Every structure is written in C-alpha cells, then in structure tokens.
Amino acid sequence: MREKGNRVLAGALGASLVVGFLLAPSMAAAAPTPPNPTDQQLAASRQQVAAASKLVGIINGQLAASQAALSAAQVQTEVAIEAYNTAVYLQGQAQTGYNNATRALKTVQAAVASQRSQMDHLVAATYMTGGANTAAMLMTGGNPANYGHELAMLDIVSGDQAGSLARLQQAQGKQKELANAATIALKATQAAASRASAAKNAAIAAITARQKLTTTIQAQQAVLNQRLVSAQRTAGLLRQARAAADARAAAARAAANDDDDDPPSSGGGGGGYTGGGSGSTIVRAALTQLGKPYVWAAASPSVGFDCSGLVLWAYKKVGIYLPHSAHLQYAEGRPISRSQLRPGDLVFWSYGSSWTSIHHVAIWAGNGKIIEAADFGIPVHKRSMYWSGYFGAARLL
Incomplete structure (x- = not known):
C-alpha cells in the first residue's frame, strides 16, 4: 500500500x-x-x-x-x-x-x-x-x-x-x-x-x-x-x-461616398423625411464617436460608451437629457412602427415580451442602418439593421 x-x-x-x-x-x-x-x-x-x-x-x-x-x-x-x-x-x-x-x-x-x-x-x-x-x-x-x-x-x-x-x-x-x-x-x-x-x-x-x-x-x-x-x-x-480600424475605414468610405451622412431618408420605406433638424444632429453626433471603445456604464468620448450611454450623449447635443438605461429611454418616448422610422429615432431589443426586459438600444441612421455601442471588445460602429430580438422603436423628438 x-x-x-x-x-x-x-x-x-x-x-x-x-x-x-x-x-x-x-x-x-x-x-x-x-x-x-x-x-x-x-x-x-x-x-x-x-x-x-x-x-x-x-x-x-x-x-x-x-x-x-x-x-x-x-x-x-x-x-x-x-x-x-x-x-x-x-x-x-x-x-x-x-x-x-x-x-x-x-x-x-x-x-x-x-x-x-x-x-x-x-x-x-x-x-x-x-x-x-x-x-x-x-x-x-x-x-x-x-x-x-x-x-x-x-x-x-x-x-x-x-x-x-x-x-x-x-x-x-x-x-x-x-x-x-x-x-x-x-x-x-x-x-x-x-x-x-x-x-x-x-x-x-x-x-x-x-x-x-x-x-x-x-x-x-x-x-x-x-x-x-x-x-x-x-x-x-x-x-x-x-x-476600431474597420469602423474607421467604414466611416471614411461612408464620408467619401456621402451616402448617409447628409440628411437621410426615412427608415423603413425610404423617402418621407428630408430635412436636417434634430434627428440629423443626433446622427452626426453619434457618427463622430465611431471607433470609441465599448465600456460598461460609460457615456463619455474620453472613456467610451455602452449602448444607452451613446444615446444619452448624442441626445444631449439637441438638449434632451435621458436616463442612462435602455428600457427607461424607451419609456421616455412614444412607440412608432417600422414604417415610421426616421434618423434620430431609437430602436430597441428585448429578451422578453415587456418593455422592462429591454436590454439594448441603437440610433436609427436611415437607409436601414443603425449606430450602436454593441458589446465589450466591439467599438462604436455603424451597421445594417438586424431584426432578431427586435422589440420596437420610439421617438423622442
């Protein structure tokens, strides 16, 4: 033994x-x-x-x-x-x-x-x-x-x-x-x-x-x-x-093509919204933060952003002060349909059927594109809208 x-x-x-x-x-x-x-x-x-x-x-x-x-x-x-x-x-x-x-x-x-x-x-x-x-x-x-x-x-x-x-x-x-x-x-x-x-x-x-x-x-x-x-x-x-490098390159291409940064069309169906106004100001403000890091509970260009932090910061540019919470931001606005989307509106994702289970928010940029701070390791970027887990949209303007 x-x-x-x-x-x-x-x-x-x-x-x-x-x-x-x-x-x-x-x-x-x-x-x-x-x-x-x-x-x-x-x-x-x-x-x-x-x-x-x-x-x-x-x-x-x-x-x-x-x-x-x-x-x-x-x-x-x-x-x-x-x-x-x-x-x-x-x-x-x-x-x-x-x-x-x-x-x-x-x-x-x-x-x-x-x-x-x-x-x-x-x-x-x-x-x-x-x-x-x-x-x-x-x-x-x-x-x-x-x-x-x-x-x-x-x-x-x-x-x-x-x-x-x-x-x-x-x-x-x-x-x-x-x-x-x-x-x-x-x-x-x-x-x-x-x-x-x-x-x-x-x-x-x-x-x-x-x-x-x-x-x-x-x-x-x-x-x-x-x-x-x-x-x-x-x-x-x-x-x-x-x-971040990919996002900068995409932003540079977008600026060169001048496709989305001018006053964009309404979201879902195209056309409809043609003016500048607060929505375009919010979109342009968000575009200046492309490539900034995703940081939990952050809402500052010097630190980074999470999803609701980016919305909070961009909306301050038009004098609207929102809570730092995705589902509370939804409650601040009025619900709208997909066909009503225009630049500056907010789109939300949820893991349940109630607005209290909303976990993500992004800014509608027009032409089927959104600007978001998605997750850790992924900087602020602009991308095509995805509908999986989509809960709804709200307008605060």
Whole structure:
C-alpha cells in the first residue's frame, strides 16, 4: 500500500515538474497594441489563448487529482493516528497489569519468606533444646503441670505454620504465572505500539509531502491563470483595435461616398423625411464617436460608451437629457412602427415580451442602418439593421 502511494506521489510530482518547466520562462512585457492588427497577429493571439487554456486545463486536472489524494491521505493518517492511540492505551493497560502482578508477587514472596523464617526458627529451637519436649517446657516456663497442654499446642502451631507456608507457596506459584503472562502481554503491546508509531509517522510524512505538492500545484495554477487572463486581454485588445480600424475605414468610405451622412431618408420605406433638424444632429453626433471603445456604464468620448450611454450623449447635443438605461429611454418616448422610422429615432431589443426586459438600444441612421455601442471588445460602429430580438422603436423628438 505504501509503495503504491509513493508511486502515485512520484507520478504527481513528475507531472508537476513538467508544468513547472513550462512555467519557467518569465513572462515578457506586453507589447503595445498595434493600431490595426494583422490577420497573423490575431491568429497568433488566439493560439496563445488556446495554449494557455490547455495548460490551465492540465494544471486544474493535476490539482483535482492531488486534492483527492490529499483527502484520501488525510483519512489514512487519521486511521493511523487512532490506531496508534489505541495501541498506546493498550500498552498502558498492560503496563498497569504488569506492575500489579509484580507487586502482588513480591508481597506473596515476602509472606512466604516470613513464614519460612518462622518455621526455621521453630525447627532450630526444637533441635537445639533437645526436641519437642524441651520446646514445650520452654513454652510453659518450666511448669510440669502444663506440659501436656503446651506440647499439644506446639504440634498445632507447627502444623498451622506448615499449612500456611504450603498455601503461600501455592499462591507464589500462581502469582509467578500471572507475572509471566503480564510480562508477555506487556512485550506484545509494546511491539504493537512501536509498529503503530512507525505507521503513524509514515502517514504524517506522506500527508506532509502531499500537502507540499498541492501547495506547489496551486501556486503554478495561479501563474497559469494569470497567463491565461493576460493572453485573453491581449487578444481582446487586438480584436478591439481591429474592429476600431474597420469602423474607421467604414466611416471614411461612408464620408467619401456621402451616402448617409447628409440628411437621410426615412427608415423603413425610404423617402418621407428630408430635412436636417434634430434627428440629423443626433446622427452626426453619434457618427463622430465611431471607433470609441465599448465600456460598461460609460457615456463619455474620453472613456467610451455602452449602448444607452451613446444615446444619452448624442441626445444631449439637441438638449434632451435621458436616463442612462435602455428600457427607461424607451419609456421616455412614444412607440412608432417600422414604417415610421426616421434618423434620430431609437430602436430597441428585448429578451422578453415587456418593455422592462429591454436590454439594448441603437440610433436609427436611415437607409436601414443603425449606430450602436454593441458589446465589450466591439467599438462604436455603424451597421445594417438586424431584426432578431427586435422589440420596437420610439421617438423622442
């Protein structure tokens, strides 16, 4: 099991080193965005984003695998620690049993020794004074009248001492057996505790290594994510610059052809509206902002525009002050049909059936064209009207 875990850890470390090698070159300073990126530059930026995305995918997979292995290692470590705790507890119990058995054996041994000493003294006294009769005389203080009684007592005492000694010796043998069993149990639990300690230390070492690996992969993941964001940002700037250049070119062509910037015709059917007036002023004002970047919640030539921000700014040129909200701008005007559209009117798109779900607005420029700030990465531009998601039109003039 441990060898398998080591192989898994080694494999993960190897994979991490591969990614680490890919991360080794320092990131060069971002080059300035060209005013009109070439197709090759755009393609190269897409390839960089794809490569960075692939590396992020690899490192994310490695991190997921490492975190899963870390979770498994944590469980194994907890099991090993609890097994160690159990082994230490059992060792303590065995030690207590061993200590109790040893003390009990010593007590019995001391009692046996004391009883044996008393027997030895009695036997010695009997031998040295000429036998049991003399010993009995010694016990009576030399009074012959009590001799028979004391002689009987001497026999009883001697017999009791012998029985007591026999019982103590039997207890001593039993205590020796218990002490030997306690010794064997203590040695077994000590060995088990030693093995449990080794397993615990190995598990802790494995989880420490896994934690270090996971931390390393997380650091590499942060670097790769940063590289991906940088590549995406560069690609976005290149697309934006290219769209701005295309918009400038389109505006230049439109100005050269003088097709739409003069007082335009009415929208849907052509003809109808021929004067200058406020509508043309709004259209001309919006045309001056072609190529400006799309910026959320912005309504300034120095910053950029979102869709309702461009309308707000253009309408200020004719003294009309609108809220910075597409659906509120719709509510400010009066609804008109497609056939009634003329330059300066507003056209709206919605994701629902109510005016409260309007999410986009553009300025009708005439001849089927609109001027809009569409989305992030796409600068203000003029384009043909599209009807998908169209909600309706409103006139504020």
